[in-house]
Amino acid sequence: MKAPAKLVQAAALVSLFLLAVVLATIAVILTGGADGSADGSLQGGRIVALVLLTLAACAVSYRVLSSWYARYVNAPLRMAEDLAAMTAHTGLRLTEPATDELRALGQAANHLLAARDALENDVAERVREARASLEEERSRLAALMADLSQSVVVCNLDGRVLLYNQRAKQALSAGPDGSNAELLGLGRSIYTVFDRALIEHALERLQPVARDEAGGDGKKAIGSAQFVTATRAGRLLRAHMSPVLGGDGQPGALVGDLPVTGFVLVLEDVTQTNERHARRDELIQSLIEGGRGPLGSLRAAAEMLSDFSDMAPRQRDRFLGVIRDEAGALSAQFEKAAAAFSNDLRERWLLEEILGVELLAVAARRIGEQGHGEHRPLVVKTEDVDESLWLRVDSFGLLQALRYLALRLQDEYEVRDVRLSLKRSGDLAQLDLYWVGTFMNNEVAMSWLQDPMNIGSESSPLSVVDVIERCNGEIWFQRERVSHRAFFRTMLPAAEAPKDLPRAIVPAAEGERPEFYDFDIFHWSSGSHELDDRSLAELSYTVFDTETTGLQPSEGDEIIQIGATRIVNRRLLRHECFDQLIDPRRALSPQSVKVHGITRELLVGQPVIAAVLPPFHAFCADTVMVGHNAAFDMRFLQLKERQSGVRFDHPVLDTLLLSAVLQPNQNTHRLEAIAERLGVSVFGRHTALGDAMVTGEVFLKMLPLLAEMGITTLRQAREASERTYHARLKY
Amino acid sequence: MSKKILIADDEQNIVISIEFLLRREGFEVLVASDGVEALAKVRAERPELVLLDVMMPKMNGFDVCQALRADPDLSATRILMLTAKGRDTEVSKGLGLGADGYMTKPFSTKELLAEVRRLLEM
Numbered sequence: 001m002k003a004p005a006k007l008v009q010a011a012a013l014v015s016l017f018l019l020a021v022v023l024a025t026i027a028v029i030l031t032g033g034a035d036g037s038a039d040g041s042l043q044g045g046r047i048v049a050l051v052l053l054t055l056a057a058c059a060v061s062y063r064v065l066s067s068w069y070a071r072y073v074n075a076p077l078r079m080a081e082d083l084a085a086m087t088a089h090t091g092l093r094l095t096e097p098a099t100d101e102l103r104a105l106g107q108a109a110n111h112l113l114a115a116r117d118a119l120e121n122d123v124a125e126r127v128r129e130a131r132a133s134l135e136e137e138r139s140r141l142a143a144l145m146a147d148l149s150q151s152v153v154v155c156n157l158d159g160r161v162l163l164y165n166q167r168a169k170q171a172l173s174a175g176p177d178g179s180n181a182e183l184l185g186l187g188r189s190i191y192t193v194f195d196r197a198l199i200e201h202a203l204e205r206l207q208p209v210a211r212d213e214a215g216g217d218g219k220k221a222i223g224s225a226q227f228v229t230a231t232r233a234g235r236l237l238r239a240h241m242s243p244v245l246g247g248d249g250q251p252g253a254l255v256g257d258l259p260v261t262g263f264v265l266v267l268e269d270v271t272q273t274n275e276r277h278a279r280r281d282e283l284i285q286s287l288i289e290g291g292r293g294p295l296g297s298l299r300a301a302a303e304m305l306s307d308f309s310d311m312a313p314r315q316r317d318r319f320l321g322v323i324r325d326e327a328g329a330l331s332a333q334f335e336k337a338a339a340a341f342s343n344d345l346r347e348r349w350l351l352e353e354i355l356g357v358e359l360l361a362v363a364a365r366r367i368g369e370q371g372h373g374e375h376r377p378l379v380v381k382t383e384d385v386d387e388s389l390w391l392r393v394d395s396f397g398l399l400q401a402l403r404y405l406a407l408r409l410q411d412e413y414e415v416r417d418v419r420l421s422l423k424r425s426g427d428l429a430q431l432d433l434y435w436v437g438t439f440m441n442n443e444v445a446m447s448w449l450q451d452p453m454n455i456g457s458e459s460s461p462l463s464v465v466d467v468i469e470r471c472n473g474e475i476w477f478q479r480e481r482v483s484h485r486a487f488f489r490t491m492l493p494a495a496e497a498p499k500d501l502p503r504a505i506v507p508a509a510e511g512e513r514p515e516f517y518d519f520d521i522f523h524w525s526s527g528s529h530e531l532d533d534r535s536l537a538e539l540s541y542t543v544f545d546t547e548t549t550g551l552q553p554s555e556g557d558e559i560i561q562i563g564a565t566r567i568v569n570r571r572l573l574r575h576e577c578f579d580q581l582i583d584p585r586r587a588l589s590p591q592s593v594k595v596h597g598i599t600r601e602l603l604v605g606q607p608v609i610a611a612v613l614p615p616f617h618a619f620c621a622d623t624v625m626v627g628h629n630a631a632f633d634m635r636f637l638q639l640k641e642r643q644s645g646v647r648f649d650h651p652v653l654d655t656l657l658l659s660a661v662l663q664p665n666q667n668t669h670r671l672e673a674i675a676e677r678l679g680v681s682v683f684g685r686h687t688a689l690g691d692a693m694v695t696g697e698v699f700l701k702m703l704p705l706l707a708e709m710g711i712t713t714l715r716q717a718r719e720a721s722e723r724t725y726h727a728r729l730k731y
Numbered sequence: 732m733s734k735k736i737l738i739a740d741d742e743q744n745i746v747i748s749i750e751f752l753l754r755r756e757g758f759e760v761l762v763a764s765d766g767v768e769a770l771a772k773v774r775a776e777r778p779e780l781v782l783l784d785v786m787m788p789k790m791n792g793f794d795v796c797q798a799l800r801a802d803p804d805l806s807a808t809r810i811l812m813l814t815a816k817g818r819d820t821e822v823s824k825g826l827g828l829g830a831d832g833y834m835t836k837p838f839s840t841k842e843l844l845a846e847v848r849r850l851l852e853m
Contacts, residue, residue, distance in 0.1 A: 308755060
């Protein structure tokens with residue numbers, strides 16, 4: 001119906017109503033006037049008719065008005081409610097209302113909603129792009145850090161670790177007895193590893209440099225500081241500290257007008273270098289001082305012999321005897337020093353371990369590269385390659401030498417194909433470059449080995465012999481007349497496969513950040529809040545579980561396994577774990593073996609509880625401890641306080657209690673049941689670490705649910721836990 | 732009367748030469764092969780000059796030097812230290828402890844003789 005028609009309808013209705021009123025009035029007047037005398041019954045009938053007529057008119061008006069109400073009052077109200085819901089969620093549209101006006105309004109609103117959705121999608125897309133590029137940069141950084149031969153640790157000004165690489169973990173987590181104390185971790189304090197005063201002193205030293213340089217040419221700059229310190233494992237580290245500069249508006253200290261938010265420590269293990277220097281000094285010293293005595297005797301005896309030629313033969317023999325003895329002693333001393341020095345020299349070149357087969361593959365490729373000059377590329381084959389053989393060589397130099405020899409063969413003897421082989425020969429590796437056909441005489445070969453390596457556009461001041469000597473090897477030319485083969489044979493010391501190759505960074509699952517990084521803690525500040533009033537979201541947690549010999553700690557049951565992981569910035573750090581078996585020094589109950597599957601044999605030779613708790617205590621430092629039915633585990637820990645000398649007085653949260661807070665109507669709060677309800681997949685249960693991981697995941701799922709209940713701080717979580725029924729259970 | 736010189740050194744090979752040289756030059760020569768023996772011989776024989784090696788068994792040359800200088804009766808005894816360690820710090824330590832001269836091995840026998848004569852004011 002068009003709007004004008006509605007107007008007509010409304011007008012007709014009002015007219016009808018007026019007509020009815022008018023007609024009724026007329027009827028009343030007419031009957032009253034014609035009669036004169038009051039005839040009650042007739043009058044009564046008229047009134048009834050009038051009332052009925054009025055009622056009929058009212059009913060008609062009501063019907064019409066109520067249909068109008070539904071269309072023009074109710075429909076817009078519903079639409080407003082729908083719209084309110086739609087502002088909160090994308091993708092929803094208003095259903096078409098029945099009336100044209102509202103339909104037009106609805107269409108306009110739907111257009112607006114569509115425009116808004118498009119805008120939101122656009123923003124989301126951009127955020128995703130930005131995040132992807134950030135992720136890429138992170139991975140790049142991760143790869144770079146993993147490859148560094150130095151340890152790198154980045155901290156904020158409170159000394160909280162924001163980033164570290166695998167090397168740093170290896171270097172800094174080792175305890176004094178070679179145990180792994182896991183001292184380094186995200187969000188942990190660097191001061192558990194380094195003396196606080198040392199770091200603060202280094203931070204102070206950044207400052208003067210800043211002032212000097214800033215004064216110089218007006219450029220803002222901050223220097224770096226260095227210090228040498230010892231780790232708990234007794235290694236000497238040289239640390240290089242540089243500041244991390246924050247952008248404007250970021251919290252941080254000002255150093256020479258520049259905002260500093262943290263610092264980077266690059267650590268280098270100088271234990272070996274220092275030992276080497278000390279060894280060299282000692283060597284030189286012993287040569288000088290040890291030489292003086294024998295030389296003094298030699299010189300005196302020689303002078304006597306020449307100055308007093310008239311001496312008796314017996315006397316002369318004594319002097320000659322002195323000379324013989326001392327010359328012999330001096331030679332021996334020199335030999336010893338020379339051997340020690342050559343060992344030392346060996347370490348000074350930048351020799352690197354390389355798998356022999358890899359070296360040969362690269363050599364083959366480089367020799368067979370584009371033909372140089374007018375030659376076609378050489379054909380290179382590798383044969384008889386021992387794939388397990390490691391070499392410790394200057395690989396660049398060695399590759400250059402092989403290429404030089406091969407190309408010179410091609411140039412001067414028109415050799416078209418050469419072979420490379422690598423075999424083990426006792427403690428040595430035998431690397432042969434051989435060919436069939438024409439060969440030179442020994443003199444020519446010798447000169448090739450001693451000439452500077454100039455071939456094509458490449459030139460080097462070194463000769464092949466220089467390079468091979470640098471690799472502590474020997475090279476010579478040899479031919480086999482029978483087989484018409486000739487070869488340059490190089491003997492090199494075989495090396496051991498390197499043990500401490502930097503472990504690749506553990507790849508994070510898609511969409512997950514690698515766990516060695518957490519820049520968000522930059523904005524974190526310790527000490528500014530009491531732990532109790534800290535938000536649950538920003539706290540660090542140690543999620544732990546134990547396996548025990550039985551269920552009665554007070555009756556002598558003991559812990560046999562502790563597993564723990566950490567949560568920092570709402571992320572479960574799967575790579576920062578504590579996982580330790582413990583010798584309980586008592587029998588295991590058969591029931592407990594059924595639960596955890598740990599048998600007595602597995603525990604023999606493991607450390608005892610008193611040795612495990614101090615490192616575990618260090619692992620838990622500055623965190624809230626989280627466990628499932630934590631009271632049980634805490635009881636075990638607390639019973640050992642005296643024995644281990646460490647007190648576990650950390651704040652504790654219990655996922656069992658929190659589950660009861662969240663879902664008071666559930667029958668069971670077993671870990672599996674909670675995990676299932678919260679959609680956490682369970683695997684590796686009933687190992688302490690496996691259970692700790694599940695507990696951690698469950699706890700993370702609980703945090704937003706708790707927040708919905710208004711539980712956002714540690715204090716609130718603890719108070720809510722205490723109120724639940726289970727809190728009254730005592731073990 | 733010929734002057735008396737004590738050679739205190741445990742290295743026989745150097746003692747042979749110095750003893751031979753000094754005897755040829757007309758000195759009376761005594762030999763001690765460790766610090767304790769050296770100290771005893773100085774007290775018993777009262778040599779005018781002691782050629783004192785630093786690195787000796789039982790008692791090192793510095794200690795012998797110090798003991799000699801602590802005894803007023805022996806203040807006239809000249810001390811020439813001979814050593815296989817040529818560090819400046821050691822030279823100054825020897826002189827500081829009261830030695831009259833210091834020679835580092837290997838030395839020229841002519842210079843040794845000249846130094847001996849200087850110390851004995853010959």
